[in-house]
Amino acid sequence: MRAQTSPAYPQALIDLLERSGDRPCFEHGSRIVTARQTLATIRRLVAAMRGAGIGPGTGVAMLPGVSPEGFAAIFAAYAIGARVSAVRPGLTAGQFAHLLTGGIDAVVFDPAVANRDLVTLAGSIPRYSLGSHPGATDLLAGGLPSGDADPGDEPLVAAGRPDDIARITYTSGSTGQPKGCAATYGALAADWTCAxxxxxxxxxxxxxxxxxxxxxxxxxxxxxxxxxxxxxxxxxxxxxxxxxxxxxxxxxxxxxxxxxxxxxxxxxxxxxxxxxxxxxxxxxxxxxxxxxxxxxxxxxxxxxxxxxxxxxxxxxxxxxxxxxxxxxxxxxxxxxxxxxxxxxxxxxxxxxxxxxxxxxxxxxxxxxxxxxxxxxxxxxQTSGYWGDPEQTAEVFVDxxxxxxxxxxxxxxxxxxxxxxSRDIVIVNAMVYYAGPIERVLALHPDVDEAFVVGVPDERTGEAVHALVRPAAGRTPPREQLTALVRDTLGEGSVPAAITFIPKVLAAESGKPDKRAMLARFGEAAVPCEPAVPRGEAAVP
Missing domain, CATH: 3.40.50.12780 (ANL, N-terminal domain)
Structure with missing residues (x-):
């Protein structure tokens, strides 16, 4: 493979902004934000983060808004060499709490989008906001840089070390808790995007x-x-x-x-x-x-x-x-x-x-x-799953x-x-493992066994279809089943349809045959009404 010769990440972006001057980079509604202003905001956030003790190797949970300031905050953290854990929308309180156990030293968030309950879960972890927010230090106190930012500022040099973890991207895990794909600064610098x-x-x-x-x-x-x-x-x-x-x-x-x-x-x-x-x-x-x-x-x-x-x-x-x-x-x-x-x-x-x-x-x-x-x-490519050597060894091989x-x-x-080759359902481009959904459904006292399959859906790509065998003499309310999944795993894991099955069909191997059960009993499926319209979660 190609030898690593790229400058430290994200130096290429810093240099681009430095030489682009007053070229527009963002159009946020009626607001035009130039390269000069974007770099000035990154500089300000770098200074504020360093003043707060954030530096190379610091674990930062980042909840950004879709804004020039959110973009600048992420790259300010990269510029000082921090380890950025990107928090995706839709995490439950339990999943966010799990993420915080992964070496998080600070939480940076946009008050416009951060769920108050999630921010509260940070507990004693220092909290920093991109704008005023109770209980958090405002990293942008004093307002945004103007278009006349001082061009004589000392050059900003990316401090990320090639072997340090730069970014942890959390995806759905087979246990129901998100798993973090950890990419080094060297890997991000090797990507062709900025070259x-x-x-x-x-x-x-x-x-x-x-x-x-x-x-x-x-x-x-x-x-x-x-x-x-x-x-x-x-x-x-x-x-x-x-x-x-x-x-x-x-x-x-x-x-x-x-x-x-x-x-x-x-x-x-x-x-x-x-x-x-x-x-x-x-x-x-x-x-x-x-x-x-x-x-x-x-x-x-x-x-x-x-x-x-x-x-x-x-x-x-x-x-x-x-x-x-x-x-x-x-x-x-x-x-x-x-x-x-x-x-x-x-x-x-x-x-x-x-x-x-x-x-x-x-x-x-x-x-x-x-x-x-x-x-x-x-x-x-990423170097493995953060804090999970067992899954890393299974997926990252030689x-x-x-x-x-x-x-x-x-x-x-x-x-x-x-x-x-794995038992997953891809809903709105997000991967959801069947196992955690099956286990949560089976927690309901009226459920004997539960199975989950993915079915084609033109609105969401695929949809979660649950095959539920009720306990003897019982009929579990569908709304209770969907609420149980929603509260435990989040909206994306909620079945789009539930079929009650009278028995479990087995394959020649003796294992449950989900596809056979779907083919035999699927016509009895009853759609489930989502709390959020399916396919709408990505709209700002």
Whole structure:
């Protein structure tokens, strides 16, 4: 693999902001924030954090808002070499409490988005806010820097050490508690995102459409952050809506003249459905500004990708990646046009610095066209799961990452996914393990056994379907079951439908056969009403 020669992370971003002067970087509603102002805010936050004793190796739980200040806070923490644990929306109090046990020395949050109960859970851990908040020290006390920030300030030099952990990204875990994918400063510096000289033609083609990049959702997502960085290094501006027009997609694209965005598969489906519904209106939605639409997070059905290309034009890109390994493949509109069905059925070709090995169940490489488990190796992959050596040893093997996905490489180098080797459901691009949901459902006194499967859902990609065998003579209220899951694991784990089953069907191995039970009893499913409309969680 490529030797590490990059400067300390995030020095490339600091240098970009330094030389970009008054070039707009963020458009936050009516507010324009320049590169000079962004760097000045990072400097101020670096000084405030250092004054609070935050430095190399300090564990910081970060709850940022979608704002220029949230962006600056994350990169200020990186600039001083802290260990940043990104807190994603939707964590329950128990999950956040678990995260805080992972070596957290300080909590930094945006008062506009932080749940008061979650902040309170920090207890004696020092709390710092991006704006005034009771019980917290305001890191931005005195207001934001003006456009006349002193250009003679001492140069800001990134202090992160290559082998130190820079970022911990929490994902759903098999125990019900989030697990943290830990990336070093060396790994983040090795990523191609902040190095335009290493962009392949496909990457440059994608970045070329990010002149006005829609920023929404959460900056806790490395995927979202990477596309903001791509836009900035391309010379674009990150557009943060101050309003949420409905339907969010496609209205936000038309209102703000968006040229590029990243979205999950369910979001793409919603966008296409709304465009079709309003196609015959006197004034249909205008999305002709789009030049780069990146779709990722879960499998995109080939016929839907073809439909998206037909409806939006040659602007749709598809990517495949994982929290453990980062971005792995890219499928471009040009490849779709040139390679037809072979490309349409794939998730694209691996990035130039990504190694892919497809192996059989004896860990032996298989030839092109043969399905097996996909292993990957990248310069920017994470080093393991924070505080979990057992799972680290299972997934990170001899320098390779086991994706637990099944598929094959074809003769043209396209990667095709055919299934998964782990028991998960991907809802709105978030991974949820079936095991924790099954265990929580089985805690109800009226439940004998519970099984969870993923079923296709055009709103969310997949949906959680629970197969519940009631205890003898009892009928558990569905609303109690969904509330139990919601309170324990969070909204994303709540079943979209529950089927009561009279018996458990077994496979030849003797193990419960979930798919057989779904096929036999699934027609009796009853939809469950979510507390939050499904598919809407990512809207700011």
């Amino acid at each position: 335009p000289d290493r962009w392949s033609g496909a990457m440059a083609r994608m970045a070329d459409g990010l002149d006005r990049c829609l920023l929404f959702g959460t900056l806790s997502s490395p995927v979202v952050m990477n596309y903001v960085l791509l836009s900035l290094f391309h010379g674009g501006v990150a557009v943060i809506p101050d309003q949420t027009p409905q339907p969010f997609f496609p209205a936000v694209i038309e209102r703000y003249g968006i040229t590029g965005t990243i979205m999950t598969v369910p979001r793409l489906y919603q966008l296409l459905d709304v465009l079709d519904e309003h196609a015959l209106d006197e004034h249909p939605f205008d999305v002709s500004s789009l030049r780069s639409v990146m779709v990722s997070g879960s499998p995109l059905h080939p016929h839907r990708l073809a439909d998206a290309t037909r409806r939006l034009g040659p602007v749709v890109f598809q990517a495949y990646g994982q929290s453990e390994a980062g971005s792995l493949t890219l499928l471009t509109p040009d490849e779709l046009s040139a390679s037809g069905q072979a490309a349409l059925d794939s998730v694209g070709r691996p990035h130039p610095e990504v190694e892919v090995s497809v192996r059989d169940d004896q860990d032996r490489p298989v030839p092109p066209g043969t399905d097996g488990e996909i292993y990957v190796r990248t310069p920017w 320098g390779w990452v086991r994706t637990r996905d099944l598929g094959h490489l074809d003769g043209d180098g396209f990667l095709h996914l055919v299934g998964r």
